[in-house]
Each structure stands twice: as structure tokens, then as C-alpha cells.
Amino acid sequence: MLTSRERILGKLRAAGARAPTLDTASMDHRIDLHYATWRPLAEATHEQRIDAFERALIAAHAEVWRASAATWVAEMARRIADAGVSRLLLDTQRAEGAALAAALPDTVEPLPFAQPIETWKRELFDTVEAGFTVARSGIAATGTLVIEPDRGSPRTMSLAPPLHIALVHADTLHRDLHEAARAERWREGMPTNLALVSGPSKTSDIQQTLAYGAHGPRRLWVVIVTDEGKTSTATPTEQRR
Template identity: 60%
Template sequence: MNARERMLARLRCAAPTMVSPEEIDRIDERIDSHYDGRRDMLPAAARTTSALVDAMQAALTASHAEVFRTTAQAWPTLIAQRLEQANVERLLVDPSSKEGAALRRALPSSIEPRAYDQTIEAWKSELFETIDAGFTVARSGIASTGTLVLVPDAGSPRTASLVPPLHVAVVYANSLHADLHAAMRAERWASNMPTNLVLVSGPSKTSDIQQTLAYGAHGPRELWVAIVEGEGDAKPLANGEQA
């Protein structure tokens, strides 16, 4: 047998480990206790939504993303103006979402909004060669790592955040979580896991070739994130509470 066959044979012969539901509950409790303890050590001021926005902005900026702190009224015009300044001509945007509709209304005539309303086979060349930017709305964000949590659907599939050279995203300040554990628990991923989740923590980058950092090798070269803030962002959050 070659190395692959030997490895697979060992895996097939290994006895499966049986874990009781009670043991799983105990493990979950230990994990919850660990992360709750870490968050309890933080001062109350560090657990407000405003503090989470600060942390989200700092982490994203450190990952070479461009971050705008804005409001529900101002963000469509802000993004439209920045897209125009960046000479974007075609924007992939879901017109069926309220955010997509708001952005389309704010776009200047020089920018053509395109909906993902065809199969990938029907417009693959056009999609990869002519779409300048893709727009998405994050379900939530993870402040400690500057991570956007995207739940793709038919109108805004993974392609919107992976194919165009510029990814533009909106995330609401009151959807931010302190860390991955808080996000998983508050959004009940264990019992209500979406079919597909995309976690975005900056523009695409790699250092596979000669240890030289390069952007855009496997996805967008640029990431813009508009954090939409509003009233009540100074409320301290209890452990596991969704912002």
C-alpha cells in the first residue's frame, strides 16, 4: 500500500469515540465558562456597542480594509460617492434587499447596478471581466478580529464577496459581537446553523510565493466596510447578549 492507502486504512480501523449527550453538555459549559470569564474581566466601558465599533474598526484597518463610520441616513450617499471616485462602472448589488435598493437610488448615472439574476454559466465571462465591485450586507460582525459574518442567498451569493476586485459591505453597529464565541451563542449557530456562512476579515491576501504578501490573489484586492451606527450604542452588553 502507498502512504495514502495506509492512512485511510488506519482511519477505517479506528474505533469511533462515543461521547454522551451529558459529556457534550459539560464540554459546552466549560467553553462558555472560559469565554464568559474572559469577557467579565473587561471593564463595562469596553463592552458597549461603541467600544465594539472601535475594536471592529481597528481590526479591519489593521487588515488593510477601509472603514467608514456612518449613519443609516448617510451611508448610501457616502458609498455611492466613494464608488464614483474610485471609477467603478458596474456594481453587483441585490435590488431585493432594502440596503441594495437604497444604494441603487443613490448611485450616479455613471455606475450601472447589476443584479445576480443569471446562472453562473450564462454570464461567467462578464461577471469576472466587467464587474468592478460587489455589495453585501453582513448579518453581524466579530469585533475582536474585524470579521464580517455573511449569509449568502440567491440575490447575494458568495460570488458577490469573492469575485469582484472590490468588496463593499455594510454592517450594523448593534449587530457586533465581542468574539466568535459570543456570535455563535447569541445567533444560536449550534441549533440554527445557516447552510452557508462566509467570514470576511479583510481583503484577499496570500504570501505563498516567496513569502511576499500579495493582495487579490484569491478574492477582492480591496474591502470597504461601512459601520452603521445609531442611538443607544453606549448600552453595556451582558455576556452572550446580541448587540
């Protein structure tokens, strides 16, 4: 007698055998046409894309400001100190993290995520006030940060501290999610983990009352680094390595 598992798997195999061949090229074309008919900011300029990204983030309760490549580090360090942050998670292996760590005043301790979370969970959740991450890109239509966690900047860095501080380079902004997936060629090498952040953590599950910080950071700061003030001749991608 067949077990329940065997019966279910048998039905799935039979259904798979009858399934028509998937024409992915045709499907991609239909998806492209669908987004082309309605997608926001279809003809937007670079500045309009930045404006839309900023408006959407502010509407989602984030705190946003713009800075040039030459000024963001000093301004960020000042804002962090003024906010009373004493311990900041960041990845010093990234150029942006190293620059920010060097600019922090003595009152702020830069912390790398250099040990398994099990060994310092209580310290992390009880004493670290903020985490700094660099977004892979951004989505202008929805004010969304596309963050790719890795060993130096795990997902915990943007999730556990009550304040999430994110940097996004203006030249990485896409119009919408569809353009982001196509431009970054996700299909050819889909990242194993992407976090899409559109504002601080919020929920209205309990009595339909909107509350911030229930499942993550209560506050989100975003600095949009513009092209102004660049002194390097390297490309934006090379500068971020």
C-alpha cells in the same frame, strides 16, 4: 475476503460502539468558562465594540468609515462614483441594496446576480468592478464580517470583483466568535454557508511576499451604520428585512 473499504468501515463502527456518551451540556459549560477567562472586550461598551471592530479592520488593510442610517446611502453612492466603478453587483431584493441602486449616478450600472455564473462568467470577471453585500453581523475582537450568502447575494458577489463593499449594522456587532455563535443560536439552526471576512484577500505563499487580491478582492470597504439618524420606529431586525 473483506475489501479495504469494508475493513476501514468496520473499524470505524467498532470504535463508535465503544465511544462514551457525549455530555454536550458539560462541554458547552466548559467552553463558556474558557472564553470567559480571556475573551477580549468582555466589559466593552457599545462604542468600544465599534472602535475595536474598526481598528481591527484597518489593521487588516480595509478601508472603513461610519455613517448614520440616514446618510450612508448617499455617501456610499458618492464614494463608488468617485472610485470610477461603472458596474456594481448588488441585491435589490434587500432594502439596503435597493436604496443604494436608487441613489447611484447614471455612470454606475447596478447589476443583480440573476443568472447562473456559467452564462456570464467572462463578463462577471472582466467587467464588474465591485460587489456590495450586507453582513449578517460582525465580530469586534477580530474585525470580522459574518456574511450569509443566499440566492440574491451568492458568495461570488464578495469574491469575484476586485472591490468588495460591505455594510454592517453597528447593533449586530458581537465581542468574539463565541458570543456570535451563542447569540445567533448557530447550534439550533446552523446556516448552510457563512463567510467570515477579515480584510481583503491576501497571501504570502509565494516567496513569503505579502500580496493582495491573489484569491479574491484586492480592496475591502466597510461602512458601519450606527444607530444615529434612524427615523423609523421599526426594530433594527425589521428594518433590514
